[in-house]
Amino acid sequence: MFLIRTLLVLLPLFATTPVLAQTTTTGRPATGGASSATSGGQNAVTRPNTDHVQDGKPGGTVAPANVKLEKGANSFTEGEARRRLEKAGFRDVRDLKEDADGIWRGSATMDGKPANIGLDFKGNVAAE
Numbered sequence: 001m002f003l004i005r006t007l008l009v010l011l012p013l014f015a016t017t018p019v020l021a022q023t024t025t026t027g028r029p030a031t032g033g034a035s036s037a038t039s040g041g042q043n044a045v046t047r048p049n050t051d052h053v054q055d056g057k058p059g060g061t062v063a064p065a066n067v068k069l070e071k072g073a074n075s076f077t078e079g080e081a082r083r084r085l086e087k088a089g090f091r092d093v094r095d096l097k098e099d100a101d102g103i104w105r106g107s108a109t110m111d112g113k114p115a116n117i118g119l120d121f122k123g124n125v126a127a128e
Helices: 002-016 080-085
Strands: 091-096 103-111 115-120 126-127
Touching: 080 091, 080 103, 080 115
Parallel strands: none
Antiparallel strands: 091 103, 103 115, 115 126
16 A cells, blocks of 8 residues: 555656656767768759649649650559649640650640650659
8 A cells, every 4th residue: 555655646756757868979970071062972863743733733834844754664554654644734645655665655735735745664754
């Protein structure tokens, strides 16, 4: 009984005691190391984002030109490729075929103008 009373008295004290964070110092940073800006590492790649359409509008009303489609094993089905192209703003997508480089190619219209289109394995969309 004494143990239970003691725990009931001490429990509120433990609940209000601040918890101390543990920090471990492992050493100092290396000197003379190259920074990420000067290391010659991989440059960042910027791609158009066709996944997130805003306000229900297509990703853009200008055909995505100058986008370099990359070769690679494409896992998109024809239906998935069609939906991505339509989400990017293309209409009347037709004649979709996956070429030897793994790029879905076809034709469509954007803003009433015909365009040859492509979709690579990363989801990049381009009007060629």
